[in-house]
Amino acid sequence: xTNQDKHEEIKSLVAAHVLGSxxxxxxxxxxxxILACDECLAEADxxxxxASRLAxxxxxxxxxxxxxxxxxxxxxxxxxxxxxxxxxxxxWSLFPKLAMATAAVVMAVFSFSYAxxxxxxxxxxxxxxSILSNDGGIDLKGPGGAAATVVPTETGSAFIAxxxxxxxxxxxxxxxxxxxxxxxxxxxxxxxxxxxxxxxxTNLDQYDGAAVTVEPAGGSLGPTGxxxxxxxx
Amino acid sequence: xxLADRLMERDESALRVVIATxxxxxxxxxxxxxxxxxxxxxxxQDTFLAMWRRPGAYDPExxxxxxxxxxxxxNKAIDAVRKxxxxxxxxxxxxxxxxxxxxxxxxxxxxxxxxxxGALDQLSDLQKEAxxxxxxxxxxxxxxxxELGIPEGTAKTRLRDGLTKLRHLMAGSMEANx
Numbered sequence: 001x002t003n004q005d006k007h008e009e010i011k012s013l014v015a016a017h018v019l020g021s022x023x024x025x026x027x028x029x030x031x032x033x034i035l036a037c038d039e040c041l042a043e044a045d046x047x048x049x050x051a052s053r054l055a056x057x058x059x060x061x062x063x064x065x066x067x068x069x070x071x072x073x074x075x076x077x078x079x080x081x082x083x084x085x086x087x088x089x090x091x092w093s094l095f096p097k098l099a100m101a102t103a104a105v106v107m108a109v110f111s112f113s114y115a116x117x118x119x120x121x122x123x124x125x126x127x128x129x130s131i132l133s134n135d136g137g138i139d140l141k142g143p144g145g146a147a148a149t150v151v152p153t154e155t156g157s158a159f160i161a162x163x164x165x166x167x168x169x170x171x172x173x174x175x176x177x178x179x180x181x182x183x184x185x186x187x188x189x190x191x192x193x194x195x196x197x198x199x200x201x202t203n204l205d206q207y208d209g210a211a212v213t214v215e216p217a218g219g220s221l222g223p224t225g226x227x228x229x230x231x232x233x
Numbered sequence: 234x235x236l237a238d239r240l241m242e243r244d245e246s247a248l249r250v251v252i253a254t255x256x257x258x259x260x261x262x263x264x265x266x267x268x269x270x271x272x273x274x275x276x277x278q279d280t281f282l283a284m285w286r287r288p289g290a291y292d293p294e295x296x297x298x299x300x301x302x303x304x305x306x307x308n309k310a311i312d313a314v315r316k317x318x319x320x321x322x323x324x325x326x327x328x329x330x331x332x333x334x335x336x337x338x339x340x341x342x343x344x345x346x347x348x349x350x351g352a353l354d355q356l357s358d359l360q361k362e363a364x365x366x367x368x369x370x371x372x373x374x375x376x377x378x379x380e381l382g383i384p385e386g387t388a389k390t391r392l393r394d395g396l397t398k399l400r401h402l403m404a405g406s407m408e409a410n411x
Contacts, residue, residue, distance in 0.1 A: 012386070012389050012390075012393070013374070013389060014393070015389070015392045015393035015395075015396050015397075016367065016373075016374040016388075016389055016392050016393075018396070019364070019367045019368050019392060019396070020308070020311060020367075020368075020371075021367035021368075021372060021373045021374045021376075021377065021392070022373065022374065023373045023374075023375060046400065047393075047396045047397075047400070049400075050396050050399045050400045050403060051368070051396060052296070052300055052303075052304055053300070053345075053349050053399075053403065054349065054353075054364070054368050054369075054399075055262050055300070055303035055304065055306075055307050056299075056300070056303065056345060056346040056349045056350075057346065057349045057350040057353050058258065058261040058262045058264075058265045058303075059261050060257035060258050060260075060261050061257060061260045061261040061264045061273075062257055062260070063252075063256045063257060063260050063274070063277065064274065067252065067256065067274070067277070067278070068248075068249050068252045068253065068256070070278065071248070071252060071278055071281045071282060071285075072245060072248065072249070074278065074282055075248065075282055075285045075286070113295065116295060167243075169243050169245070170243070172242065172243070189289075190241070190243070190288070190289070192286055192287045198289065217242045217243060217244075218242055
């Protein structure tokens, strides 16, 4: 099959892919082509917005009484204990780095746009390469095997953490970058199943250390809470 | 503070507002896809829990919270019917779901929802049944072809033509939302 034949074959599947109706075994092949082919990418995004709107055609169906309470209870809001970082079986090794690299990939933002998905994947690939090569990054470690790393990216830096428990419901995690002894906030974040990933526009060049603390929801002007991971001093 | 920001800060009242506002629609799409009432409620619950546990997955710059929640719910519902054949709606029940009529639901986005249903009503029956089977029925294009007794190429064409026509019919409102 020539490249042109392959292109035509996949182009005929773009609408089906956008609707989620390409069989699972064919999906990676079709998606890879769409993300690499400008014509198919444009076609996919043309359909994607329409497809996302199909869901709007449904009728509202009232939820049973007590539904919100059940969701709140399942979310653990009313009984969220102040937990310590989870125990990990291993110390700092390649394993957390691989886990963090995986986190960078799985924490993608939900998107209806193929163009945005392509940009996400490119950014994640870059972050993943930086994590594994540790090129100019700052590593952080904590009790119980919790670990994190901040790595430079083209647009600033990316932060990935592994092995942290969910913050208590009225608290948040906050990342601090250190200029000598002076901490500068680089943002607050939450964890999902022990993993966290976010990107910032902060250039890492001027910083020589980092720490994560638990702070009141919304974050603090300066670190006030317990350090959960910190870079070696 | 925006609802999305309050969710990021783990504000329980924000979660309750989201459920009160969008719960009926999220449940609506789950029921549209899944034949079983209890499973549809589970899909709705899983949708809100997913949003709560990973609020960063929603980016307000990429679309409305309503579209995000409906997208997540539909994906979860499709996953459920693909795992369990008995949860799948029949072709007849899926097609019957499209009886033009009065819509109810939150005022937020009401005109847009009415326009989407109006656009769907203007598709040919053949395009509509292919789209409905694929989008709400969780059928692959191969299954659409088999169920409708048509060649796979024809199934792909109907899906593409259906989306193209919807795009033209909805062009005005999509530009207005950009």
